[in-house]
Each structure stands twice: as C-alpha cells, then as structure tokens.
Amino acid sequence: MNAPRRTKIVCSIGPASQDVESLVALIEAGMNVARVNMSHGTYAEHTITIENVREAAKRTGQIIGILGDLCGPKLRITGLPARLHLVKPGDQFILSEGEPEEVPQKLTITSLGVLGEVAVGESIAFADGAVRGVIEGISDEGVSVLVTQGGSLAMRKGVNLPDSHLSIPAMTDKDFADASFLLEHAIDFLALSFVGGPQDLTLAREFIRSHATTQNTPRLVAKIERRDALGHIGDIIDVADAVMVARGDLGVEIPVEEVPIEQKRIIHMANARGKMVITATQMLESMISAPTPTRAEASDVANAILDGTDAIMLSAETAVGSYPVDAVGQMDRIARATEGIVSDQSLTLLTHPTRTIHSTADAIGSAAADLSRHLLLKVVIAVTESGHSARTISRYRPSVPILGATPDSFAARSLTLSYGVIPVVIPRSPSTEVMIQEAIENAIDLHLCVSGDLCALVAGIPFGVRGTTNLIKVQIVGEGFLSITDRYQDD
Incomplete structure (x- = not known):
C-alpha cells in the first residue's frame, strides 16, 4: 500500500464534478477538501x-x-x-459604476464606490x-481610460486597480448572505476573498461567531x-487560521515576475507562525482541456510543496475541465514524488523556518x-x-504520518487541510486509555x-x-498504554 500523502489536495467543484459519482472518483483519486465557489451558481445548486x-x-x-x-x-x-468587445492600444473609453448605459x-x-478612490x-x-490601460482623466461622466495593451473584453470579466489603495471591506452584502448560507450547512472552512488587512478577518470572525448555529465554527x-494585503501579510496571517496564495488576481495586482x-x-x-497555507490558481491549467499537465506545471506543483505549502488547489481543472479525475491523480503523483525528497536539503537547498514555542502544546x-x-x-x-x-x-x-483521532466529526474534517494529518473519527469513551487503544487500532x-x-x-x-494537550508517550504498538517496558531504554 502506498504511504499516505502528506500534502492535501483541494478541488473546486462545478458542472464537471458535482454529481455523487464524480465526487467519489475525485475522492478516490486523492481529493481531501471540496471547494464550493460562491462566485457562481445558486443556493439550490450549492445545497x-x-x-x-x-x-x-x-x-x-x-x-x-x-x-x-x-x-x-x-x-x-x-x-x-459592442464596439468595446475588442480593443487595441490607443483606444479610449469611459469607465463608470452602476447600471449599464446605452453609450x-x-x-x-x-x-462598489471604487472609482472615487482612483x-x-x-x-x-x-x-x-x-487588457490593460491607464487612467487619463476623471470627470462627472466617469473615468477616462487609455488602452495600453489590447485584447478581448466580455461581460462579467474581472477588473483590477493594482495601483489604487481602496478602502472597500472584504465582505459585501452578498458575502454576508452567502456566509449565513454556508454556516447553515456547517461547512468546515470559510475563505475570505480580497482581504486587505487583519480588520477584514476580525469582522468576518465576529460575524461567524454571532451567526453560527453550533459551537463548531469554520476555520477562516x-x-x-491584493497588493495592499502584502503590506500587512504578517498581521493577516496572525489573525487567520489559514492563508491562500491566490495567484490569479495577485498576478494582476503585482508584476508577474514577483508572484513566485x-x-x-x-x-x-x-510556516513560521504555524498556520495552514494553500497554494492556488493555474497549477495544472492545461488539464482543463488536456489529459496530462505540462512539465512546467508539474514543477510548479512540486516547488510549492518544497516551499512548505500544506495544500495545493485545483480550480477550473476540476470544476469545468474535461479531465477532473485525471487532474487530481496527476497532482497526487507529483505530490508523492516530491514528498520523497522534501527533507533532502542537498537537493532542495531550503532552510525551513524554526517555529516559535508559545505553549505546552507547542512544546x-x-x-x-x-x-x-x-x-x-x-x-x-x-x-x-x-x-x-x-x-x-x-x-x-514530523517525518512520519500523523493520525488525528477524535470523537468529533467536525474536528476530524477541520484536519483535512493540515499537512501530514490523517483524520479518523473514534467512539467517545470516559476512559482516555480506551480512546487511545481505539486510535491505535485505527492506525x-x-x-x-x-x-x-x-x-x-x-x-x-x-x-x-x-x-x-499535556501528554506525550513513546508506545510499542500492541502493549497497554500504562504498561512498562525498557526495550528502548538507553544502555
């Protein structure tokens, strides 16, 4: 049997993968976490x-x-x-917010009120x-844009203002409604998009605590x-439970050569703060339409693991791609191969951060x-x-797998993003020794x-x-928890 894979795989779920049979295939191929993207679909579909x-x-x-x-x-x-569907360098147009106008x-x-801040x-x-441009002027009519890089435009395509310092909060009215829906369905992780600073996370956490229907709240x-987030990255990591390197919009906000x-x-x-981290976007992009990834994509996945990521994510590859199961299988194989050399510094030339010990549990x-x-x-x-x-x-x-044994199914699911952890649910017992024995039997x-x-x-x-957390014991499998042995004592 293959050794357990330590790096976790997150899969975006969409039309190509949302039926039960497809999801079973994704799980068998290696999916650990299913991503529900609230940018698309209805509540009925998400349910x-x-x-x-x-x-x-x-x-x-x-x-x-x-x-x-x-x-x-x-x-x-x-x-x-219609005349702006295809633009070329030197073209000009007016940009405004609100309802479409017949101009x-x-x-x-x-x-969202952003044009007042440019x-x-x-x-x-x-x-x-x-498509890229530069703001040439601002008037009551709107913002005048000069196109510097031409291309195709389409409805619902994204817009980024990388040089502008925008004061918009990370949660809109739609996000609050979507978060309420997700809390009702007891999801395990809640991802906050376009975080600008730690205050966005504090707001979201307060909302979660006040609207959660159980004591089990999703990890944030x-x-x-956003470029602004990079200036507050330490504070953001401190407040979050996990971070996602969302390279799509980040690669528009900053020069592409700075993304790696x-x-x-x-x-x-x-890693240094002991927080989970997901690396996302375009990891196996070519597999939206091809059965195998490019060699560069395979290297990208491997290098994220060597960097120290806990999880790697597939987006369109599994949501709308033609080969969702193959994409997960390829990612699984790349991860396993990379994990075999992740501690070999003669190959990786990496010095991983030393985690600070703050508590008994850390020690x-x-x-x-x-x-x-x-x-x-x-x-x-x-x-x-x-x-x-x-x-x-x-x-x-650690250099070996971690079995996370818990009687709480929500706690077990909360471990699906943690590097190297294999979660299991065990029966609850008043006896710690009985529960430890159950965990060993699961192992x-x-x-x-x-x-x-x-x-x-x-x-x-x-x-x-x-x-x-206050106990650690070296145990021989098959012997009682409280048995005494000197088999491994020093001579």
Whole structure:
C-alpha cells in the first residue's frame, strides 16, 4: 500500500464534478477538501453540491472537508458596448459604476464606490490582465481610460486597480448572505476573498461567531490576492487560521515576475507562525482541456510543496475541465514524488523556518516531531477533542504520518487541510486509555503501523477538555498504554 500523502489536495467543484459519482472518483483519486465557489451558481445548486460531497464521503469512508469560498468585492464588467468587445492600444473609453448605459464608449463595472478612490496615472487591468490601460482623466461622466495593451473584453470579466489603495471591506452584502448560507450547512472552512488587512478577518470572525448555529465554527482562510494585503501579510496571517496564495488576481495586482517570490515569502511566514497555507490558481491549467499537465506545471506543483505549502488547489481543472479525475491523480503523483525528497536539503537547498514555542502544546508538538527523527517511529497518534493537538504537531512537520483521532466529526474534517494529518473519527469513551487503544487500532487498520512498531502518543488529560494537550508517550504498538517496558531504554 502506498504511504499516505502528506500534502492535501483541494478541488473546486462545478458542472464537471458535482454529481455523487464524480465526487467519489475525485475522492478516490486523492481529493481531501471540496471547494464550493460562491462566485457562481445558486443556493439550490450549492445545497446539492454540499449534500453530494457528504454522500460521496460516506460512500468512500473518507473524511472530506468543505471549503466555502466567498466572492468578496470582486469588480466585474457589468455593461459592455459592442464596439468595446475588442480593443487595441490607443483606444479610449469611459469607465463608470452602476447600471449599464446605452453609450457607445462607456463601459460599466460593479458599483462598489471604487472609482472615487482612483487617481490619474494609475493603471487598470481587465480579464485577468489580458487588457490593460491607464487612467487619463476623471470627470462627472466617469473615468477616462487609455488602452495600453489590447485584447478581448466580455461581460462579467474581472477588473483590477493594482495601483489604487481602496478602502472597500472584504465582505459585501452578498458575502454576508452567502456566509449565513454556508454556516447553515456547517461547512468546515470559510475563505475570505480580497482581504486587505487583519480588520477584514476580525469582522468576518465576529460575524461567524454571532451567526453560527453550533459551537463548531469554520476555520477562516484569508485569500491573498491584493497588493495592499502584502503590506500587512504578517498581521493577516496572525489573525487567520489559514492563508491562500491566490495567484490569479495577485498576478494582476503585482508584476508577474514577483508572484513566485511572494508565494515563497507568504508560505515561509505561514510556516513560521504555524498556520495552514494553500497554494492556488493555474497549477495544472492545461488539464482543463488536456489529459496530462505540462512539465512546467508539474514543477510548479512540486516547488510549492518544497516551499512548505500544506495544500495545493485545483480550480477550473476540476470544476469545468474535461479531465477532473485525471487532474487530481496527476497532482497526487507529483505530490508523492516530491514528498520523497522534501527533507533532502542537498537537493532542495531550503532552510525551513524554526517555529516559535508559545505553549505546552507547542512544546509537545515539537517534541513529537523530534522523536520522529531520532527514533524509529512509524506514526504519531494524536487523540484530540478539537483537532488542536494534531494541528499543532503538523506545524512541526514530523517525518512520519500523523493520525488525528477524535470523537468529533467536525474536528476530524477541520484536519483535512493540515499537512501530514490523517483524520479518523473514534467512539467517545470516559476512559482516555480506551480512546487511545481505539486510535491505535485505527492506525493498524490504515496500515500506518503493526504490532511491535514504535509510535508516539499525544493527548490531553483529562480528555474532553479542549486545549489541554499535556501528554506525550513513546508506545510499542500492541502493549497497554500504562504498561512498562525498557526495550528502548538507553544502555
């Protein structure tokens, strides 16, 4: 049996993959988290998708997380005269917000009040940077744009103002409504688009806490896709539960040659702070229409893993592509091959950040990782109520798999983004020893260890109290939790 893959795979779900049979195939190919993109579709369609993901997870016996991705204040073309469908350098037109107007040279965009914050000389980009221009003038009629890079425009294509410092919040009225819908469906992760600073995350977290129907609230993912966010990246990572390097819009907001550098910087900072990080957009873009990726795409996926990402994401490849299952399979194989050399610094020339220890749980997580490198451990087993113990161990990147055993199904799904963690749900018991034995039996069933192997056990005593990770024990599989052995004592 193949060794467990440590890097997690996030798949965007859409028309090519939203039925139960397709979702089962994606899970069997390696999907860990299903992404529901609120930029497209209706609530009725999203409800069916969420129900289908849960049914597919049940059929396969796998724990699959669901990530709800909010639209954010995305600017889009809302009115496009026929003569502006194709523009060339030197063309001029007027840009305004609001309802489309029957004016041959006026293009309208989403009404978010942004045109009141732009200045002459600033740049503007359309359709993911395919068309670019510069702001020449501002009047009551609108903003005058001079095209500097020509191309095709179409309705609903995106608009970016990379030079402008916009004060718009990261959550619109639609986002608040969408977040309420997603909370009602108990999703596991909530992604916030176009985050500008930590205050956007604080607002979202307050909304989640006040509108959640249970104590289980989704983990908050900050999508990094605005130039402004890069200036506050440390504060954003501190407030978020996870970050996503959203290279699509980020690659329009900053020069494309800076994207790889920022990707490495964001991943490194997230690793240093012990936060989960997803690398996203165009990872296997050619597989929207081709059965195999380009060699450059394979290298891109591998390098994100070498950088230290927890998860890699597929977007259109699995949502609308012709080869969704093949795309996941290719990503799975690339990840497995890369993980085989991820610790070989003679090949990678990487120095991974040293994680700061702030708590007992951090110290135990670090110790578990150290034990995995100094003893012949087969697995680190974390028996955890909330998933916190397993997430903490993941931050320190042990050299063996981490089994995150919890009696809480929501806690198990919250571990589907954490590097190296295999989540399982075990029966609840008043006895910590019984629960540890259940976890060990699951590790055996998953072929992570056999009787006689050495493992490390991490737990909190008394069990059931969240945030009390305080125990680590080196254990021989097959022996009782409280048995005494000197087999591995120093001579």
